[in-house]
Amino acid sequence: MSEVDHNKAVRNITEALKGPVADVYRDLIPAFSDMKGDSFYDSVIASPDMLHGCLLIFRKRRDAFSHLLVDAKGREVADDFVRLRCGRSVHDIIAMIVRTHAKRHFRDSLGGDPNDASSKSGRLYAAMNEYLIHEWQVPLVAHYAPLPLAKMRELGPALLELKTAAEVDAVVAAAGGTPIVNGKPVLSIAPPRNGNGAAALAPPRAEEPILVQTNSREADFWWETLNDAMVRNALGSLSDNDKRELTAAFCSISETTRTHLLGDFSLSLFQGAVLLTKCYQGLGRATFAQVFGKPGSPDTVKAFAVRLKAKNVSSRMDLNTLARTAEANLSNMGRATPRAGGPRPPAARV
Incomplete structure (x- = not known):
């Protein structure tokens, strides 16, 4: 396809994302109702959490987008690799979105114009762009940024074999780069150990309220997820106050928690909600905030992520098994997991 045709296709896709696609998300997510097309597009592309959430929603509610997923003859397309009316497939469009997000992040974190191959961000993007193709890479973009250029050129397609932030961070560190965790450079990614070989836990802190703006778009994502029938079935009865408390806690988790408990396992929002809820119920508000909040531990x-990995936690694990696995692996992180039927942890005021 010629450069002119390519540019036209990109413009058409971008206009669709800002227009009819944004309209679908506004119907599905009330928090988006006051966002115009350009504002919606810019906000989502700039935020890894919002972008990843929107892509997960697309997968769950593809039916809501079916009128847009048609070929040149108007027939509905269910295959990600079949061309749509715009001349690109769903797979192509997702790759374009991931690349656009990467450009934004590289520009902000590395400086320069990512479209200019002479700039720092442009050199890394040029070496990486053909391998930015999957939605699961969105949470990894921030971890790609510190990759030394020479290492990225050496990796080539092997970049796609690095499926978790921890794997990317290890490559960055081995290549002499400085991994970014929780928004800050770290010199070591190996956890310190106590005398028993377990990860050291900071001393308990007094109970403090979790303060968060619960009318945020992220809060809407978590609230909708906690109200999903499959999630409710895995977690049992939750009152509206329980869900408000959990939503506030989830909105306050650290980037390390997002990366190592959600991103590294490629968990869906539903799996993430079950895992975090069991952690919250097992540890209580103060210890949960101490470990998983900001700055956290x-x-x-x-x-904890290493223990879960040893128990074969993955995106393929069903919600009920995930809930049981999370409960069974909390014992070394603070106070013991409560017995069935025992008192719930103290409620946070949100």
Whole structure:
């Protein structure tokens, strides 16, 4: 396809994302109702959490977008690799979105114009762009940014073999770069150990209220997820106050928690809600905030993620098994998991 045709296709897709696609999201997510097309598009593309959430919603509610997913003859397309009317497939469009997000992040974190191959961000993007193709890479973009250019050129397509932030961070560190965790450079990604070989946990802190703006778009994502029938079935009865408390806690988790408990396992929002709820119920508000909140305890989070990985937690694990696995692996992180039927942790005021 010629450069002119390519540019036209990109413009058409971008206009669709700002127009009819944004309209669908506004219908599905009330919090988006006051966002115009350009504002919606810019906000989502700039935020890894919002972008990843929107892509997950697309997968769950593809039926809501079916009128847009048609070929040149108006027939509905269910295959990600079949061309749509715009001349691109769903797979192509997702790759374009991931690349656009990467450009935004590289520009902000590395400086320069990512479209200019002579700039720092442009050199890394040029070496990486053909391998930015999957939605699961969105949470990894921030971890790609510190990759030394020479290492990225050496990796080539092997970049796609790095499926978790921890794997990317390890490559960055081995190549002499400085991994970014929780928005800050870290010199070591190995958790310190106590005398028993377990990750050290900071001393308990007094109970403090979790303060968060619960009318945020992220809060809407978590609220809708906690109200999903499959999630309710895995978690049992939750009152509206329970869900408000959990939503506030989830909106306050650290980037390390997002990366190592959600991103590294490629968990869906539903799986993430079940895992975090069991952690919250098992540890209580104060310890949950101490470990998973901001700034939290990154070393403890990573050690917990290692235990979950050893129990074969993955995006393929069903919600009920995930709930049981999370409960069974909390014992070394603070106070013991409460017995069935025992008192719930104290409620946070939100």
